Amino acid sequence: MNPGMKLLLVMIIALEISFTQSLTVNIILIGVSLIYILLQRVHMKALFGLLFWPLFPALGLFVSQWLYGSAGIHFAWILFTRIYAYVFLGATFTLTSSITDLSLTLEQDFRLPAKFAYGVLAAFNLMPKITEEIRIIKTSALMRGQALHFWSPKLYFKSILSSIQWSQNLAEAMTSHGFVEDQARTHYKVIRITAMDWILFVGLLVIVQALLYFLRY
Amino acid sequence: MDNKSQVSGGKKQSQWTLRNIILIALIAIFTGIIFWGAGFLYTALTVALTPIGMAPFANDLLMGLWCMAGPLTGFIIRTFGSAFLGEFLGAAVEVFLGGQWGAGAFISGLVQGIGSELGFALTGYKRYDWLGLNASIFTTVVITFAWDMIKNGYNKFGLPLLLALFITRYISTFIFGGVLTKMIVKLLDRSKAINL
Amino acid sequence: MTDVSINHFTFHYPESDVKVLNDINLTFKSHHFSLLSGPSGSGKSTLLYFIAGLYPRFIGIDATGSIKFGDTDIKDIPRSKVSQSVAMMFQNPNQQFAMDTVIHEMTFVLENLRLEPATMDDIITRALDFCGIKQLRGRVINTLSGGEKQRVALACIVAMDPQVIVLDEPFASIDPDSRADLIDKLKILQEKHGKTIILADHDLTSYRDLIDEFYYLDPDSHHISLLDDEQAEHFFKNFESTQTINKQVPIPSGDANAIIHLSDFKLAPHGTDLLTLGNFHFYKQKTTLITGANGIGKSTLFNALTKLLPYDGTITFDGKDIKKIRPLPYAKNVTLLFQDAENQFLNITVKEEIDLSLTNRTNTDYTQEDVDDMLKQLDMDGKDDRIVYSLSEGQKKKLQIIEMLIMNPPVLLMDEPFKGLDYRSLETVVGFLNRAKSQFYQTQIVISHQLSGLDELVDYHATFKDQNLAYQEVIK
Ligand SMILES: Nc1ncnc2c1ncn2[C@@H]1O[C@H](COP(=O)(O)OP(=O)(O)OP(=O)(O)O)[C@@H](O)[C@H]1O
Ligand SMILES: Nc1ncnc2c1ncn2[C@@H]1O[C@H](COP(=O)(O)OP(=O)(O)OP(=O)(O)O)[C@@H](O)[C@H]1O
Numbered sequence: 001m002n003p004g005m006k007l008l009l010v011m012i013i014a015l016e017i018s019f020t021q022s023l024t025v026n027i028i029l030i031g032v033s034l035i036y037i038l039l040q041r042v043h044m045k046a047l048f049g050l051l052f053w054p055l056f057p058a059l060g061l062f063v064s065q066w067l068y069g070s071a072g073i074h075f076a077w078i079l080f081t082r083i084y085a086y087v088f089l090g091a092t093f094t095l096t097s098s099i100t101d102l103s104l105t106l107e108q109d110f111r112l113p114a115k116f117a118y119g120v121l122a123a124f125n126l127m128p129k130i131t132e133e134i135r136i137i138k139t140s141a142l143m144r145g146q147a148l149h150f151w152s153p154k155l156y157f158k159s160i161l162s163s164i165q166w167s168q169n170l171a172e173a174m175t176s177h178g179f180v181e182d183q184a185r186t187h188y189k190v191i192r193i194t195a196m197d198w199i200l201f202v203g204l205l206v207i208v209q210a211l212l213y214f215l216r217y
Numbered sequence: 218m219d220n221k222s223q224v225s226g227g228k229k230q231s232q233w234t235l236r237n238i239i240l241i242a243l244i245a246i247f248t249g250i251i252f253w254g255a256g257f258l259y260t261a262l263t264v265a266l267t268p269i270g271m272a273p274f275a276n277d278l279l280m281g282l283w284c285m286a287g288p289l290t291g292f293i294i295r296t297f298g299s300a301f302l303g304e305f306l307g308a309a310v311e312v313f314l315g316g317q318w319g320a321g322a323f324i325s326g327l328v329q330g331i332g333s334e335l336g337f338a339l340t341g342y343k344r345y346d347w348l349g350l351n352a353s354i355f356t357t358v359v360i361t362f363a364w365d366m367i368k369n370g371y372n373k374f375g376l377p378l379l380l381a382l383f384i385t386r387y388i389s390t391f392i393f394g395g396v397l398t399k400m401i402v403k404l405l406d407r408s409k410a411i412n413l
Numbered sequence: 414m415t416d417v418s419i420n421h422f423t424f425h426y427p428e429s430d431v432k433v434l435n436d437i438n439l440t441f442k443s444h445h446f447s448l449l450s451g452p453s454g455s456g457k458s459t460l461l462y463f464i465a466g467l468y469p470r471f472i473g474i475d476a477t478g479s480i481k482f483g484d485t486d487i488k489d490i491p492r493s494k495v496s497q498s499v500a501m502m503f504q505n506p507n508q509q510f511a512m513d514t515v516i517h518e519m520t521f522v523l524e525n526l527r528l529e530p531a532t533m534d535d536i537i538t539r540a541l542d543f544c545g546i547k548q549l550r551g552r553v554i555n556t557l558s559g560g561e562k563q564r565v566a567l568a569c570i571v572a573m574d575p576q577v578i579v580l581d582e583p584f585a586s587i588d589p590d591s592r593a594d595l596i597d598k599l600k601i602l603q604e605k606h607g608k609t610i611i612l613a614d615h616d617l618t619s620y621r622d623l624i625d626e627f628y629y630l631d632p633d634s635h636h637i638s639l640l641d642d643e644q645a646e647h648f649f650k651n652f653e654s655t656q657t658i659n660k661q662v663p664i665p666s667g668d669a670n671a672i673i674h675l676s677d678f679k680l681a682p683h684g685t686d687l688l689t690l691g692n693f694h695f696y697k698q699k700t701t702l703i704t705g706a707n708g709i710g711k712s713t714l715f716n717a718l719t720k721l722l723p724y725d726g727t728i729t730f731d732g733k734d735i736k737k738i739r740p741l742p743y744a745k746n747v748t749l750l751f752q753d754a755e756n757q758f759l760n761i762t763v764k765e766e767i768d769l770s771l772t773n774r775t776n777t778d779y780t781q782e783d784v785d786d787m788l789k790q791l792d793m794d795g796k797d798d799r800i801v802y803s804l805s806e807g808q809k810k811k812l813q814i815i816e817m818l819i820m821n822p823p824v825l826l827m828d829e830p831f832k833g834l835d836y837r838s839l840e841t842v843v844g845f846l847n848r849a850k851s852q853f854y855q856t857q858i859v860i861s862h863q864l865s866g867l868d869e870l871v872d873y874h875a876t877f878k879d880q881n882l883a884y885q886e887v888i889k
């Protein structure tokens with residue numbers, strides 16, 4: 001499915017289940033997403049992470065609602081499954097789509113100005129370097145006798161200085177590579193939203209509406 | 218290191234230049250990765266608080282941290298939408314790093330982004346001082362709290378608990394989104410790295 | 414014929430009181446290979462960014478005078494057409510690609526030029542072929558080495574096919590083989606494809622018989638002059654003499670007096686093996702110089718010694734496994750002077766920086782007078798309120814060295830500490846280091862390409878070659 005449509009669908013459904021209260025639908029969404037993910041052959045380790053880490057917030061919400069909430073154990077279960085529904089819905093997108101394709105379709109089909117699509121993409125592609133840079137900032141501070149933590153203004157200050165320099169370098173390099181803001185470009189890989197995408201998008205959305213309407217428990 | 222670039226032309230010129238877009242995204246990713254490193258803290262707090270049913274406090278205690286990218290980018294690129302974009306992208310980073318929120322982080326990012334943007338909007342993108350910052354803190358707390366009433370079932374809690382959570386969140390947002398942001402902006406200001 | 418002519422070109426940064434470029438008049442001839450040299454901070458990059466059409470747009474301050482391609486002022490070329498005239502290759506291989514993979518980046522470039530998609534595959538294949546990197550086509554850019562990234566950058570430019578190619582110290586971070594190879598490619602581009610090449614560099618290796626013109630930017634007059642053969646020869650000779658010294662040093666052995674010990678050590682943080690060592694010692698209260706080709710892994714070794722990157726085997730400091738020493742105490746004992754001075758700064762003004770070191774140091778061996786005296790000797794006195802980020806590269810380096818000396822760690826690692834320092838400052842710094850060694854028992858390990866002036870300092874010399882590190886008797 002077109003990554004833009006997929007992201008939109010995931011976000012709409014996630015938004016909807018935040019407002020509605022159906023345990024059954026949450027479980028169905030988890031199940032369907034899980035099957036979809038499994039069909040795409042993901043690593044067991046990734047799958048384990050998906051199951052394990054959300055356990056903490058989910059359990060936390062569950063217990064507090066159970067002890068202090070006025071809506072009983074059923075509602076606590078809804079909150080519990082809601083967390084997992086978010087996670088698995090999100091995973092159907094993140095584990096199976098590339099950010100590059102997302103940018104391409106946002107530019108070509110969703111009429112997002114190219115400078116946003118490629119500017120943000122270029123920044124995301126630097127993610128490994130950013131992790132490295134944060135480590136360098138922390139280590140060099142240690143060598144001057146200061147430990148920087150996530151609450152230290154200087155850690156952010158140094159990060160922002162790097163961001164300023166890097167954004168300048170990247171923008172210059174992209175410009176030198178022929179990129180001109182607000183100018184039409186050709187497209188080697190044309191990503192279209194196909195009839196099939198629309199059918200899937202609308203179809204799945206309708207099904208979720210129907211489920212939410214009929215399965216109130 | 219000089220930020221007068223591109224911006225200095227006519228006053229009318231849009232701030233949404235390629236460079237500024239990349240800058241917002243980079244700041245969002247840097248902060249996103251720093252918070253992600255602090256993710257263990259959330260898990261640890263949750264584990265500690267779950268047996269007494271107080272786990273939502275973990276959420277509210279750290280809320281300010283998660284809502285920092287917005288005020289920061291809003292302060293650095295002073296134009297409509299920059300706080301929103303920074304906050305939203307900051308949350309999106311967590312999704313791609315495989316945070317424990319999944320699609321929830323996208324939605325939280327949207328809500329928090331609207332929250333911090335609204336404050337700057339209320340002051341007409343003119344007050345880049347304590348007032349503007351406090352407006353942003355206020356709208357962030359109100360909007361995200363309203364959202365958690367729905368999403369995390371806060372509306373089913375009794376009034377005392379609700380009040381305690383709200384105050385916790387306000388303090389957290391004030392400290393991280395307010396005091397810490399102000400300190401960072403002051404450093405930037407003094408270093409002349411950016412023409413504030 | 415599109416000569417690049419610079420006419421009455423004057424530029425000055427508002428923060429500085431001098432004009433970096435003062436009434437420059439010269440013509441880079443079409444189809445020629447021009448080399449522009451000059452000391453660090455003389456204004457080479459500034460000029461090249463203007464020629465490439467990136468300034469004034471990205472700096473917001475305009476210059477007076479004009480730059481013309483043939484008869485057309487660069488300002489009159491529509492923005493969408495600039496990249497047909499000129500493209501630039503940058504010094505830093507890291508932030509010059511927007512996309513994730515090589516093929517995506519090259520496609521992105523051609524899309525920007527609004528080429529027909531059907532023609533792209535061909536152009537890309539030919540450009541990759543020309544640069545000898547067909548096999549990198551599908552690779553993720555983040556996993557490439559510096560030299561490979563620079564080849565990809567060149568391939569992008571070849572695909573774009575601009576008239577003029579501007580390069581700003583493009584080989585600063587890559588190994589000699591890649592460097593020689595890339596220079597060859599540039600020569601072919603000039604001779605066979607009629608490109609105009611304008612290249613800035615202060616490392617003069619391998620340009621001697623290859624360039625058509627040698628321009629020199631004089632840092633005092635802020636003028637650029639075209640050198641005649643004799644003058645050029647003088648520069649090349651001078652440069653070579655700074656690359657060698659001739660000194661005999663002893664080869665140490667045994668573990669008496671050793672302070673850092675590497676055993677069964679293997680360094681391969683990015684997949685390829687960089688260094689394998691059965692046993693290696695660094696010695697207490699000595700200065701060990703490490704030399705080796707660009708990209709061989711010297712900085713990476715320092716990163717392992719400071720726990721920034723993973724390694725196999727064991728490193729001990731003072732008999733303790735460094736993995737068992739907590740980060741803060743370890744960082745105060747084995748300290749790295751980072752290659753990029755800005756990395757080391759945590760405050761805003763010069764005084765705050767010095768004060769931070771005075772507050773956090775582990776011992777008080779240096780008195781306030783010592784500090785004032787060091788500042789004075791390096792011309793850094795009276796700059797208390799200067800913003801550190803606005804200092805020149807050389808000044809940043811000097812401040813960084815002083816503040817790390819004040820910290821006075823038992824082991825000081827230094828990665829290219831003399832880069833950007835003039836000869837007099839270098840001698841002064843060598844004096845400071847000798848004092849730290851003899852009076853405060855400091856152990857120093859230095860990576861340096863620049864060797865002249867270090868005779869007095871170096872006790873041992875280890876060369877990094879063929880994935881091995883071995884002590885040598887001579888330094889040259
Ligand atoms: N944004 C800026 N604001 C103020 N001064 C600057 C700025 N950028 C550069 N300078 C100063 O202008 C001078 C010329 O800088 P430039 O980078 O062009 O030198 P360079 O010859 O390329 O040096 P290097 O060989 O070190 O790259 C330097 O003294 C530098 O400190
Ligand atoms: N993140 C990375 N991913 C892959 N390869 C890398 C990465 N960082 C460095 N390298 C490669 O590791 C090798 C060692 O690099 P290093 O910086 O240690 O060299 P060096 O000896 O310090 O060179 P120089 O004299 O130029 O400073 C180089 O070939 C470099 O391209």
Ligand SMILES: [Mg+2]
Pocket residue numbers: 457458459581582
């Ligand atoms: Mg330069």
Ligand SMILES: [Mg+2]
Pocket residue numbers: 711712713828
């Ligand atoms: Mg190095």
